[in-house]
Amino acid sequence: MATFEGGCACGAVRYRLASEPMIVHCCHCTDCQQQTGGGFAVNALIETNRIEMLGETPVAISMPTESGRPHDIHRCAKCQVAVWSDYGRRPALRFVRATTLDKPHALSPDVHIFTRSKLPWVGLPPGVPAFDVYYDVAEVWRPESLARREAMLAGG
Ligand SMILES: [Zn+2]
Ligand SMILES: [Zn+2]
Numbered sequence: 001m002a003t004f005e006g007g008c009a010c011g012a013v014r015y016r017l018a019s020e021p022m023i024v025h026c027c028h029c030t031d032c033q034q035q036t037g038g039g040f041a042v043n044a045l046i047e048t049n050r051i052e053m054l055g056e057t058p059v060a061i062s063m064p065t066e067s068g069r070p071h072d073i074h075r076c077a078k079c080q081v082a083v084w085s086d087y088g089r090r091p092a093l094r095f096v097r098a099t100t101l102d103k104p105h106a107l108s109p110d111v112h113i114f115t116r117s118k119l120p121w122v123g124l125p126p127g128v129p130a131f132d133v134y135y136d137v138a139e140v141w142r143p144e145s146l147a148r149r150e151a152m153l154a155g156g
């Protein structure tokens with residue numbers, strides 16, 4: 001099985017994903033653009049208990065949001081690189097910034113979201129689902145990922 005190890009720029013925060021994520025989002029929303037300084041964020045959605053910490057624990061910074069729904073970005077205390085987000089204060093779920101993996105190409109997006117604010121010079125690959133805003137989880141997620149999500153929501 002492939003191992004998914006990653007970390008921050010200075011090396012203080014190191015992590016390993018115990019399995020593949022449930023799904024990988026490529027998010028083109030304006031928050032992701034501003035907060036990363038890039039065109040989009042690549043977020044691997046995985047159960048928090050499948051993230052093994054190999055180094056220091058990142059520090060949560062609360063971000064202002066339009067919706068009022070909390071968004072905490074977890075950053076290295078030293079170099080401030082963001083390694084994952086917690087959207088909605090759901091302790092069991094993390095949105096790992098997939099390009100912090102040592103192999104940033106190890107995971108590719110399963111779905112593109114918020115394409116309504118996609119930068120005009122970013123092209124979307126054919127065959128990958130893309131949505132103006134968001135999508136119906138039951139229609140897009142793989143059956144095994146839906147089962148993992150159920151277990152996660154049940155606290156298992
Ligand atoms: Zn660091
Ligand atoms: Zn976003």
